[in-house]
Amino acid sequence: MDDGSAPEVPEPVGPLAGLRVIDCSTVLAGPYCTMLLGDLGADVIKIEPPDGDATRGWGPPWVGQGTHRTAAYYLAINRNKRAMRLDLKTRDGADVLRRLLAGGDVVVENFRVGGFARLGFDDPELERINPGLVHLAISGFGTSGASAGLPGYDFIIQAASGLMSITGQPDSAGGEPTKVGVAISDVVTGMLGAVAILAALHARDRGRVGGQRVDVSLLGGTMAALVNQAQNAFVSGVAPSRLGNAHPNIVPYETFATADGVIAVAVGSDRQWERFCEALGSPALAADARFATNGDRVERRAELRPILASRFAERSTAAWRSALDAAEIPCAPINDVAAAFASDEAAALGMTVEMEHPAWGTIRQVGLPFTFSGTPASIRHPPPTLGHDTDAILGELGYSATEINALREEGVV
Numbered sequence: 001m002d003d004g005s006a007p008e009v010p011e012p013v014g015p016l017a018g019l020r021v022i023d024c025s026t027v028l029a030g031p032y033c034t035m036l037l038g039d040l041g042a043d044v045i046k047i048e049p050p051d052g053d054a055t056r057g058w059g060p061p062w063v064g065q066g067t068h069r070t071a072a073y074y075l076a077i078n079r080n081k082r083a084m085r086l087d088l089k090t091r092d093g094a095d096v097l098r099r100l101l102a103g104g105d106v107v108v109e110n111f112r113v114g115g116f117a118r119l120g121f122d123d124p125e126l127e128r129i130n131p132g133l134v135h136l137a138i139s140g141f142g143t144s145g146a147s148a149g150l151p152g153y154d155f156i157i158q159a160a161s162g163l164m165s166i167t168g169q170p171d172s173a174g175g176e177p178t179k180v181g182v183a184i185s186d187v188v189t190g191m192l193g194a195v196a197i198l199a200a201l202h203a204r205d206r207g208r209v210g211g212q213r214v215d216v217s218l219l220g221g222t223m224a225a226l227v228n229q230a231q232n233a234f235v236s237g238v239a240p241s242r243l244g245n246a247h248p249n250i251v252p253y254e255t256f257a258t259a260d261g262v263i264a265v266a267v268g269s270d271r272q273w274e275r276f277c278e279a280l281g282s283p284a285l286a287a288d289a290r291f292a293t294n295g296d297r298v299e300r301r302a303e304l305r306p307i308l309a310s311r312f313a314e315r316s317t318a319a320w321r322s323a324l325d326a327a328e329i330p331c332a333p334i335n336d337v338a339a340a341f342a343s344d345e346a347a348a349l350g351m352t353v354e355m356e357h358p359a360w361g362t363i364r365q366v367g368l369p370f371t372f373s374g375t376p377a378s379i380r381h382p383p384p385t386l387g388h389d390t391d392a393i394l395g396e397l398g399y400s401a402t403e404i405n406a407l408r409e410e411g412v413v
Contacts, residue, residue, distance in 0.1 A: 014041020015375040021045070022100050023081065024109040026053045028154065028183055029218060030138050031077040032190030034108050037197070038080030039368055039377050045100060045393060046081040050411065052386045063360040068385055078383040079365060085387030085413055088119050092412045097121070099397045101129050106197055110138035113148050123213055133211040134200040136193050142217040152218045154183035161185065161222040166229055169244045177242070189221035251297035251304060255334065256312035263317050266330040270294060279327035280311055357382040387413065
């Protein structure tokens with residue numbers, strides 16, 4: 001709950017400073033989209049149902065205790081937001097949202113298809129409330145077709161989209177279709193949603209249209225992300241198979257066991273191939289006509305891989321990294337997540353940040369993935385506790401202290 005004190009309002013920063021986003025989404029795709037907008041300077045107001053965003057309970061691990069205990073999952077996607085607890089199924093709750101939308105630029109929601117409309121916020125009503133409002137609707141399977149009304153979780157979308165069919169070890173190695181280790185369908189869709197919002201705002205601000213509705217789906221976003229694998233299927237007429245860590249169109253571009261671990265190697269051109277063979281101590285390979293071009297190497301990967309694997313097994317990962325770095329051949333050890341964030345490269349990019357939270361103490365988060373020379377993005381607010389900014393936001397909308405207390409007593413906020 002908001003303690004009633006006036007929040008500290010930082011100076012506007014970032015390229016989206018002055019933009020107001022009403023975030024009615026939960027879980028991952030929508031909140032990730034709005035967090036990106038918040039990182040870029042937008043004022044994001046997160047509307048949560050009475051029980052809060054479901055990800056608050058997706059633990060362990062946890063931060064905090066008692067009523068403030070929250071899952072780490074929630075922290076990952078909700079910084080740079082102000083939080084309001086609001087029951088949209090009540091008339092007064094819907095009226096609060098109408099006031100917010102009237103002064104907003106963007107609303108993001110991921111109700112099941114038609115769910116936002118059933119709460120009283122169909123397209124004509126949004127147009128009436130605010131003709132300049134950009135409405136991003138995120139669904140699992142889109143708004144048409146047999147599956148349009150079904151819920152869509154990332155795991156199900158990875159299966160349905162074809163992504164899972166090309167991820168994991170091949171059948172010949174005893175493998176099976178495997179999901180990506182992060183909810184990539186949600187993340188990609190959230191990114192695409194942010195891009196689409198910015199495009200709609202650009203069109204609005206150039207006077208081409210007023211506000212408009214934008215639809216993105218987890219299925220469409222994931223299938224769009226199949227890029228070269230989808231094009232391979234279109235051209236060949238054959239569905240791609242699983243290759244483990246190998247690449248369907250480039251060889252060698254995979255992992256190899258070393259004397260003490262594993263190394264990832266990417267040889268992306270024929271010129272790199274020559275340098276790679278020299279660094280490997282096998283210059284004769286570069287002159288071997290069987291492997292002269294990348295196309296040759298792809299066709300004969302079954303012949304080439306054992307030759308390379310035998311050579312890599314002779315030396316340590318560190319020794320191979322040194323030799324390949326000197327030859328300017330892309331390579332890397334297989335870091336776990338903790339090691340990746342502890343690396344010098346991650347430190348140079350500022351990929352770990354620390355902030356103080358009034359309820360949870362010092363928390364660490366993933367840093368910003370972009371920089372701007374003139375309008376810097378920033379992390380200004382830690383992820384909020386449930387309803388932390390309710391009173392302040394209602395005050396901005398013109399509600400009196402008496403009215404706010406009445407809304408709270410009625411369970412609206």
